[in-house]
Amino acid sequence: EAGVTQFPSHSVIEKGQTVTLRCDPISGHDNLYWYRRVMGKEIKFLLHFVKESKQDESGMPNNRFLAERTGGTYSTLKVQPAELEDSGVYFCASSQDSRIGEQYFGPGTRLTVT
């Protein structure tokens, strides 16, 4: 069974540009999560989808971030315009249900904003 995949693995953009990160969850997983680790800090929750609906986006830092999950399959996270402080690693995870301990993480996308 394929795991959670993320694309690209690494992205380098200039401040003010737009970047779109993609996450493909494990097939059949209704729950999809985004997390990020910035500036060497701790991994922080961004938002949670149940199928195509946003269940909780309380962790989204500001309105420069937009997450979508059309059709309840893959998800995209767009940062527009990117700022220097957005640099970090963005992780996607998926699960069959919302129980803690059953989230499967992707390898992450390393975003560098210069």
Next chain:
Amino acid sequence: LAKTTQPISMDSYEGQEVNITCSHNNIATNDYITWYQQFPSQGPRFIIQGYKTKVTNEVASLFIPADRKSSTLSLPRVSLSDTAVYYCLVGPPINDYKLSFGAGTTVTVRA
């Protein structure tokens, strides 16, 4: 989620047993204890979860005393490939999807 405290780092040698203790003094009655492992350049990976006493799987054992204010992750006979960051998380098992990762414990296994 309950606050957790664990050592920043631990060193070990191949073949030894590594025990990482996590303190969670304000754990709630319905909270479970979950451990994740993260290798460099990878996402966190679930290792083990427990509520009380002892839980064992093919990767590790989790020891939880009766008062549940701490827990110990035990990695038997570690190898170089066990070098990773280990996170202790505490929270309710259902309908709590916001995993809260602390700084974790960096375990370095040497030959």
